[in-house]
Amino acid sequence: MDKKVTVIGAGNVGATTAQRLAEKELCDVVLIDIVEGVPQGKSLDLMEAAPVEKHDAKITGSNGYEESAGSDIVIITAGLPRKPGMSRDDLISTNAKIMSGVTKEVAKHSPDAILIIVSNPLDAMCHVAFDACGFSKNKVIGMAGVLDSARFRAFIAMELNVSVENTHAFVLGGHGDTMVPLPRYSTVAGIPITELMSRDRIDALVDRTANGGAEIVGLLKTGSAFYAPASAVVEMAESILKDKKKILPCAAYLQGEYGYDDLFIGVPVKLGKDGIEQIVEIELTDDEKTALDKSAAAVTELKAKLKELA
Ligand code: APR
Numbered sequence: 001m002d003k004k005v006t007v008i009g010a011g012n013v014g015a016t017t018a019q020r021l022a023e024k025e026l027c028d029v030v031l032i033d034i035v036e037g038v039p040q041g042k043s044l045d046l047m048e049a050a051p052v053e054k055h056d057a058k059i060t061g062s063n064g065y066e067e068s069a070g071s072d073i074v075i076i077t078a079g080l081p082r083k084p085g086m087s088r089d090d091l092i093s094t095n096a097k098i099m100s101g102v103t104k105e106v107a108k109h110s111p112d113a114i115l116i117i118v119s120n121p122l123d124a125m126c127h128v129a130f131d132a133c134g135f136s137k138n139k140v141i142g143m144a145g146v147l148d149s150a151r152f153r154a155f156i157a158m159e160l161n162v163s164v165e166n167t168h169a170f171v172l173g174g175h176g177d178t179m180v181p182l183p184r185y186s187t188v189a190g191i192p193i194t195e196l197m198s199r200d201r202i203d204a205l206v207d208r209t210a211n212g213g214a215e216i217v218g219l220l221k222t223g224s225a226f227y228a229p230a231s232a233v234v235e236m237a238e239s240i241l242k243d244k245k246k247i248l249p250c251a252a253y254l255q256g257e258y259g260y261d262d263l264f265i266g267v268p269v270k271l272g273k274d275g276i277e278q279i280v281e282i283e284l285t286d287d288e289k290t291a292l293d294k295s296a297a298a299v300t301e302l303k304a305k306l307k308e309l310a
Helices: 012-023 038-053 088-109 122-133 145-160 199-210 212-220 227-241 286-309
Strands: 004-008 028-032 059-062 073-076 114-117 140-142 246-255 261-272 275-279
Touching (some): 012 028, 122 140, 122 261, 145 227, 246 275
Antiparallel strands (some): 261 275
16 A cells, blocks of 8 residues: 554554554554554454455554654554543543653654544643644644544434434534534434434433443443544544545644634544644534533643643
């Protein structure tokens, strides 16, 4: 393949991401982890699946960064996942240390890469990565909104018994309990869901979406979601690798947009070969803006916690 993507963290999210990237023949993949043997074993396993899956992407595993040199995109999933009873924010001190160390290595070996951050707490980890890499703001992107919107879409399709392909949804804000699903901009075949469902049912789906990650953690008990997170990150990578210029909700570094400054938060962006090529500002109602302000305040609080930890 003429494109190269490195996935750091060969756990549940990382390995599933590597599998999806390879099976879609989007790029060659380098899988990196600190645990010896794991990235090598999982890559070999994936290479042995390739003849049956019919793809020619190469997947390499490593504990170092040399193999990753010159990557077009680096996806960072390294870090601890949640256990039942934990919020994403409880992971902050451990994952901040991991994120900072990993990002410095990435910047050294792939100075032109676009970074997609997946580790939680997502918006705070974007700040850590952004500070550690010194890349321009269009090249550091957080994966959250595509996942949260996919969850909302799945629940809309289940509720109305329609194809998921007919659904479209927008979830903005931080990747936490304060995320902001926007029913007004969420549609089935172009029809706003506000025309298709009662207010009560919409509120129930919005609530399930905001707690979608916790619902999976509660069921799995030993870790957090990974199939849908991997799908979401691959949609973002594909838009960049193919320069598709899809508009997707992603965590982006804002400098005045939506009234926030020096803050990573989920907003609609255009993703192409240069990473974030545009931040799309949409009109929000007073209620929506109030909800987004609350979410921004939660991210700001985590940012302050990062300063205390530093
Ligand atoms: N360098 C490289 N890999 C690391 C490092 C590091 N410094 N520290 C930890 N890892 C690896 C672990 O060895 C493990 O294989 O990160 C991997 C994490 O995998 P899992 O424990 O399976 O966690 P996963 O479910 O993949 O979630 C990873 O993404 O969605 C978020 O909240 C989630 O922060 C978590 C991250």
